[in-house]
Amino acid sequence: MSDARIVIVGGGFGGLFTALGLGGVGQTTLISEEDHFLFTPLLYEYLSGEVEAWHIAPRYKELLEADVRFIQGRVTEVNLSAQEVAVEGRARRIAYDVLVLATGGVTNYAGVEGAAEHALPFRKLAHADQLRLRMIDVLDRIPPDAAPQDARQAATFAVVGAGASGVELSTKMADLLRDAFARRGLQGTPRVIVIEMSDRVVPTMDDEIRRHVEEALRSAGVEVHTQTTVRRVAPGSITVEHGGQQQEIEAAATVWTGGVRPSPLVDRLEVEKNRNGLIIVEPTLQVRRHANVFALGDIALCQTVDSPRLVGTAQLAYQQAGLVAANVRALIERRPLETRRFHELGEAVSLGTERAAVLTGGVVVDGALGRQARFALYTSRLPTWHHRLRVGASWFFEGTAPRPLSLERH
Numbered sequence: 001m002s003d004a005r006i007v008i009v010g011g012g013f014g015g016l017f018t019a020l021g022l023g024g025v026g027q028t029t030l031i032s033e034e035d036h037f038l039f040t041p042l043l044y045e046y047l048s049g050e051v052e053a054w055h056i057a058p059r060y061k062e063l064l065e066a067d068v069r070f071i072q073g074r075v076t077e078v079n080l081s082a083q084e085v086a087v088e089g090r091a092r093r094i095a096y097d098v099l100v101l102a103t104g105g106v107t108n109y110a111g112v113e114g115a116a117e118h119a120l121p122f123r124k125l126a127h128a129d130q131l132r133l134r135m136i137d138v139l140d141r142i143p144p145d146a147a148p149q150d151a152r153q154a155a156t157f158a159v160v161g162a163g164a165s166g167v168e169l170s171t172k173m174a175d176l177l178r179d180a181f182a183r184r185g186l187q188g189t190p191r192v193i194v195i196e197m198s199d200r201v202v203p204t205m206d207d208e209i210r211r212h213v214e215e216a217l218r219s220a221g222v223e224v225h226t227q228t229t230v231r232r233v234a235p236g237s238i239t240v241e242h243g244g245q246q247q248e249i250e251a252a253a254t255v256w257t258g259g260v261r262p263s264p265l266v267d268r269l270e271v272e273k274n275r276n277g278l279i280i281v282e283p284t285l286q287v288r289r290h291a292n293v294f295a296l297g298d299i300a301l302c303q304t305v306d307s308p309r310l311v312g313t314a315q316l317a318y319q320q321a322g323l324v325a326a327n328v329r330a331l332i333e334r335r336p337l338e339t340r341r342f343h344e345l346g347e348a349v350s351l352g353t354e355r356a357a358v359l360t361g362g363v364v365v366d367g368a369l370g371r372q373a374r375f376a377l378y379t380s381r382l383p384t385w386h387h388r389l390r391v392g393a394s395w396f397f398e399g400t401a402p403r404p405l406s407l408e409r410h
């Protein structure tokens with residue numbers, strides 16, 4: 001079966017790294033909605049202009065060898081019995097012998113009133129562009145002689161969720177907005193609020209790194225509301241509840257980082273899933289009762305993870321891609337399939353435009369050094385040697401200074 005047709009749906013951490021790991025086996029086709037991969041851990045740095053789109057979102061055509069066919073499109077249906085997938089706008093279905101499902105997650109608004117309509121998601125380049133433009137627009141509307149309280153009121157932003165994403169985003173926004181206030185000579189300070197249901201920030205992270213996160217939030221002036229639930233999002237406000245009391249807060253924008261659910265394609269798939277809609281996979285990452293179908297990353301429930309903290313992370317999808325690539329080869333070559341355990345590779349969290357915290361081997365490196373360590377770590381995780389070298393050289397020679405709000409590239 002060396003001409004086996006392998007179809008990979010979704011070109012994120014799971015799908016792209018599977019394609020790269022297959023190394024020319026069979027006839028591989030990667031289908032994904034966008035024309036580029038996205039290194040999501042650095043999306044906050046794209047928002048702040050510390051990195052550029054080409055650094056973190058290289059096009060598949062630049063990453064894939066000529067023996068992998070790339071189709072840009074959205075897969076609308078997977079027919080497991082006919083072994084084919086349908087791509088939006090294409091009359092012909094694509095047949096497979098082996099299928100890899102890696103469609104990742106989408107923002108989960110958890111049914112909160114108005115959230116899907118009025119909150120901004122933060123998962124793609126376009127979302128970061130939209131948020132940056134919103135911040136600039138808000139700043140541009142503040143009169144230079146506005147009273148401090150009026151400027152603060154106008155520049156109020158809410159972030160839902162104080163997981164790693166909410167913390168990274170809010171500290172970055174606070175630094176950017178404070179810098180913009182100073183550059184524009186505005187009086188007062190901007191207001192960035194984080195709303196978190198549980199009793200602490202980064203609830204799934206190690207206590208050691210949480211201390212650094214809490215201190216960074218304080219020094220960035222981010223207002224943290226724990227044990228607080230979002231009840232409603234409206235075009236200019238967010239209503240929250242704490243201790244049985246509801247409060248409406250005026251906000252120029254609400255950004256939602258409060259949850260992820262599997263992509264809609266998975267909802268429609270008739271395979272075994274848990275109650276959160278995750279596909280249950282065997283330790284080989286094969287979908288139960290479908291030996292020629294693999295699932296990984298944010299859509300898969302796998303038992304072989306060393307820590308629950310790994311669930312829903314790029315580091316898990318990345319490790320799983322190595323196993324899927326090995327097992328697709330084994331399946332095609334009729335060899336026994338492998339199982340592997342997936343380990344934590346350390347934690348890294350951006351804490352504004354000047355600092356980051358990196359936890360490795362039980363030690364936290366914080367501050368400007370942490371920021372450098374995080375960039376170095378992520379350079380090594382970018383796809384392909386060629387891309388890593390180009391990006392590493394660009395960061396080394398051109399630097400990674402943030403771009404002030406209003407200096408746009410056209």
Ligand SMILES: Cc1cc2nc3c(=O)[nH]c(=O)nc-3n(C[C@H](O)[C@H](O)[C@H](O)COP(=O)(O)OP(=O)(O)OC[C@H]3O[C@@H](n4cnc5c(N)ncnc54)[C@H](O)[C@@H]3O)c2cc1C
Pocket residue numbers: 009010011012013014015031032033034040041042043044073074075076102103104105122123124165263265296297298299312313314315316317348
């Ligand atoms: C802003 C942000 C920051 C993050 N930071 C970190 C971090 O610091 N560390 C960490 O470990 N994890 C981080 N994560 C989580 C990490 O990005 C995910 O866990 C990881 O990307 C999951 O990989 P995946 O392959 O399952 O899905 P994804 O990487 O999301 O890839 C899914 C791909 O499938 C495509 N797709 C979806 N549906 C279809 C369809 N129907 N047809 C065709 N294509 C489709 C999507 O466009 C996407 O390209 C972050 C996530 C976000 C959003």
